[in-house]
Amino acid sequence: MARTRIDAWINRSRRAGRRGAVVVEVAAVLPLCLVLLLSTFDFGRLVMTQNLLNNAARAGARLAVTNTTTLATSDIQNCVTQCMAGQSLVNMSISVYQVNPSNGANLGTWTNTPLGGYIAVEIDGNFQPVLPGLSLIPSPLPTTVKAMMLCEAN
Numbered sequence: 281m282a283r284t285r286i287d288a289w290i291n292r293s294r295r296a297g298r299r300g301a302v303v304v305e306v307a308a309v310l311p312l313c314l315v316l317l318l319s320t321f322d323f324g325r326l327v328m329t330q331n332l333l334n335n336a337a338r339a340g341a342r343l344a345v346t347n348t349t350t351l352a353t354s355d356i357q358n359c360v361t362q363c364m365a366g367q368s369l370v371n372m373s374i375s376v377y378q379v380n381p382s383n384g385a386n387l388g389t390w391t392n393t394p395l396g397g398y399i400a401v402e403i404d405g406n407f408q409p410v411l412p413g414l415s416l417i418p419s420p421l422p423t424t425v426k427a428m429m430l431c432e433a434n
Contacts, residue, residue: 334425349391
């Protein structure tokens, strides 16, 4: 009978010591898991923003090539901003210009583009990650997207 009391006491002390070890393990692993999870969200946000930028530049270029005489640069910029669905870059700038398709050089204002010329919409800015110090994404990440299309209106 004395033996079972000693065994019960030993088992209770082992369980109490194990509970403390679990708390230490959780305290060590939980921050690492949270950083990994938030970094994954940050990377997903970067991919989503890049996709939105590509689609917005393409939509702006499409609008520009079909309306060279009826729209202003601000109309194209508003179209691009609306296509961004509330997401934006830090210090974002939107440029619309006539472009040389072989080297990408700016040839002047887009409203003077002749039929068969090329118009470009370029979006520049910096992507700012949510976890700048902990994720693998540099902070800020310079981002540039350009869409070129053949002018259809004169």
